[in-house]
Amino acid sequence: HITGSSDNEESHSQLERFPFIQHYQQWRELRISYPNEGVSNIYFEHLDSIIEKPLESLEYLSITNEFEETEEGVLTWFSLYLDDDNMFTLSSWQMPKLTRLELRNAIPTGPLQFGNVTSFNLHVQNDDSNPLDMAVFRALFQSMPKLESLSISLDVYGTFDADSESRLALPSLRSLELQIDGTTPRSTIEKLMGIFHTQQLRSL
Numbered sequence: 001h002i003t004g005s006s007d008n009e010e011s012h013s014q015l016e017r018f019p020f021i022q023h024y025q026q027w028r029e030l031r032i033s034y035p036n037e038g039v040s041n042i043y044f045e046h047l048d049s050i051i052e053k054p055l056e057s058l059e060y061l062s063i064t065n066e067f068e069e070t071e072e073g074v075l076t077w078f079s080l081y082l083d084d085d086n087m088f089t090l091s092s093w094q095m096p097k098l099t100r101l102e103l104r105n106a107i108p109t110g111p112l113q114f115g116n117v118t119s120f121n122l123h124v125q126n127d128d129s130n131p132l133d134m135a136v137f138r139a140l141f142q143s144m145p146k147l148e149s150l151s152i153s154l155d156v157y158g159t160f161d162a163d164s165e166s167r168l169a170l171p172s173l174r175s176l177e178l179q180i181d182g183t184t185p186r187s188t189i190e191k192l193m194g195i196f197h198t199q200q201l202r203s204l
Contacts, residue, residue, distance in 0.1 A: 025056050033064040037083060040065065044089045054094035061098055065105035067125075080126055081107045081136065101144075108143075109136055117144045118172070123153040125181075131161035132188070138195060141168055148172045155181035156188060164194040174202045 034040040087110050095113055104123040147170050180189060
């Protein structure tokens with residue numbers, strides 16, 4: 001579990017002290033949590049430097065982009081989307097046994113190796129009104145053709161920048177849990193649901 005401070009120098013120091021007791025090819029779970037994009041870059045750079053072969057044992061991956069609180073108690077929000085450098089690192093990871101995925105305010109903007117994921121938890125929280133990128137969300141769900149269980153938590157002010165062009169073919173999807181918080185617009189929910197075939201679900 002890698003989690004860190006909002007201070008970049010302190011985060012570097014934490015990584016230097018962090019004891020990777022097991023070789024990365026033996027990791028079954030990997031949880032990454034960071035308070036801002038600068039710290040995320042430090043962590044992914046470090047992981048990129050040590051991961052040279054497939055993560056053969058990894059079954060669960062969690063990436064959390066937490067909001068940062070200033071000394072005045074004001075919450076600072078960063079981009080919901082992973083930047084290009086972090087995307088490059090993640091896209092290089094081969095994770096043949098990865099079946100469980102959790103993303104919190106860390107949305108991939110390109111193809112990743114999620115082909116065997118069966119359970120996905122997605123949490124999106126944002127307090128600005130910038131539109132959500134429909135194409136990015138569609139591509140994310142489409143990268144998981146074996147998905148069986150999907151849980152989505154939304155707490156946003158903005159809506160999607162477009163309607164879904166069509167409903168995705170996710171033949172194994174049987175369970176969809178949707179949690180709506182805050183002032184999430186109804187149009188956001190409607191556009192999100194337009195991505196999926198709900199007739200095939202056993203649980204909604």
